[in-house]
Amino acid sequence: MIFAWLERRRRAALLATPAPPEWAETLHREYALFRRLAPEARARLVDIARVLVAEKSWEGAGGFDCDDRARVVVAAQAALLLVGIEHDYYDNIDSVVIYPAGYRVPGGRVGPDGLVVDMADRRVLGTAHSTGAVVLSWKSARAGGADADDGRNLVYHEFAHALDMLDGVVDGTPPLPDRQTYRTWFEVMTKYYERLVAAAARGRRGTLLDTYGATNVGEFFAVATEAFFEKPRQMQRRLPDLYATLKLFYRQDPAGWPRRARG
Ligand SMILES: [Zn+2]
Structure with missing residues (x-):
């Protein structure tokens, strides 16, 4: 396809130029996990983030000024999920809308149109729409980047929904390579989902x-993705088959990453 060819050329031209020098400083300061990645993974992440910044429509809402820093911090975290896999830069997402903090969704919660709404303290921190927008709170997105080990990351969460939606349905299953992988995925994810449902019903807070x-x-799937990247050692130890299944999908091994910055 001509369009795909033009797109590839445009991306190659973009990546042939060096990243803006302030990017490295922003990422070192604002994205704790970035400092732990091996040099090759860092380079891949930055390349993916540059394409996301260039090709998505980035919009500030609710008075938020969506400046370069905000775009870099969000795009880098979104890029982490793609570093190991074959992907097309969240082809299903056209725009990223950023509010200063939590915001209220007009008209309420989940609808049949596939609107996914995440509620926290009755305020929404982030949503991913099947119509092509990811909506985030800057306060939460930034806090998620700053802490690599608390198990919570809004950007991973919302972009995991975007991966899930690539096949058109929000069912906790992103597109997988073959039937065997689907079978394993379904088995393992169902087991832990049912366990979490049972734990929640007993009033136990998930640890x-x-x-x-x-x-x-x-x-x-979105919550498991957060834990996979933010509590990988604990997941590998306590939920080994869940860790293995997510590792097979993301083709990354965060349990092997150093706990501290490489510098
Ligand atoms: Zn969610």
Whole structure:
């Protein structure tokens, strides 16, 4: 396709120029996990983030000034999910809308149009729409970047929904390579989803997986993604087959990353 060819050329031209020098400083200061990645992974992440910044429509809302720093911090975290996999830069997402903090969604919660709404303290921190927008709170997106080990990351969560939606349905299952992988995925994810639902019903707060993941299978995948990147050693030890399944999908091994910055 001509269009795909033009797109590839445009991307190659963009990546042939060096990243803006302030990017490295912003990422070192604002994105704790970035400092732990190996040089090759850092380079891949920055390249993906540059394409996301260039090709998505970035919009500030509610008075938020969506400046270069905000775009870099959000795009880099979104890029982490893609570093190991074959992808097309969240082809299903056209725009990223950033509010200063939590915001209220006009008209309420989940609708049949596939609107996914994440509630926290009755205010919404982030949503991913099947119509092509990811909506985020800057306060939460920034806090998520600053802390690499608290198990929570709004940007990973929302972009995991975007991956889930690539096949058109929000069912906790992104597109997978073959039937065997689907079978394993379904088995393992269902087992842990049901466990989390049972734990939530007993009123137990999830320690490793946030009980918000018991809301539905779509939320389970998003919450499991947060824990996979933010509590990988604990997940590998306590939920080894869940860790292995996510590792197979993301083709990354965060449990092997150093706990401290490489410098
Ligand atoms: Zn969610």
